[in-house]
Amino acid sequence: MGHNFVRLEDRMLAETVCAAVAAAGLGIAAVTAYRRRFLAATRIAAYALIPVGLVMTGVVDWLAGLAFNPTVWLGFGVLGLSWLLFMTTRVVERRSGGTRKERKAAGAAQREAVQPAASTPSLGAGRTQPTSTSRPAAPAEDFSDIEAILKKHGI
Template identity: 70%
Template structure:
């Protein structure tokens, strides 16, 4: 009841200001003020103000919001614990490699239906970063030389 009265008074005041503005021959501004002043009374007539006042003044609604917040907090806590469940990053990577090796090993050991050719093993990497830096720094500069030759330098 109080909220509806306040909204009605605000609308009446806004329409009064719009009338004074229109009297001063500022019709565009007066129309804009009138539009803004009709919003509170429109909210009252649609029932939005009553709905909001029911939400604000009922303790059961606040209890419901509290329970929703608690549910969200529990959900986020379980996700954080689940992410940390694998230990450190190194431990998670080691566990992932072990799981990958376990998955690859039975496939390689399984008998094939082909002519009995041995299963192909993955090729080792060409050079590690330390080996490339220590022994073969010429490979690194060959790319640069090719770019410089391309541009005629």
């Protein structure tokens, strides 16, 4: 009788709930049909028969085995804890500025911007390079591509 992992009491409780839901749904469908709303009554009856079909196919036994098994609930708890840990690490990572590799790469890029590897051009005799590095130099703007596009369109 039934599956080994579902106790008889649990199975009977689940089947009773499904039968009660189906009976209530069929009762509502009958009242709806009495009011001459046959399309709605047919739809309600279709929904009401779903729990009966689930009991007959064994799906309810499987769900009852999940719902009444403490090991399953502990498993859901472990999955929830795992999800919570993942989300916590993502929040901390965002607030701290990324992972260690990302922070290291960002620091190297910042040092490269302050101290470029290419040599600076000479400024001529008697002239010295400014020592202030508070504001990085703007990159040279090259509008030749834009000018070519504008000329192509006659602008």
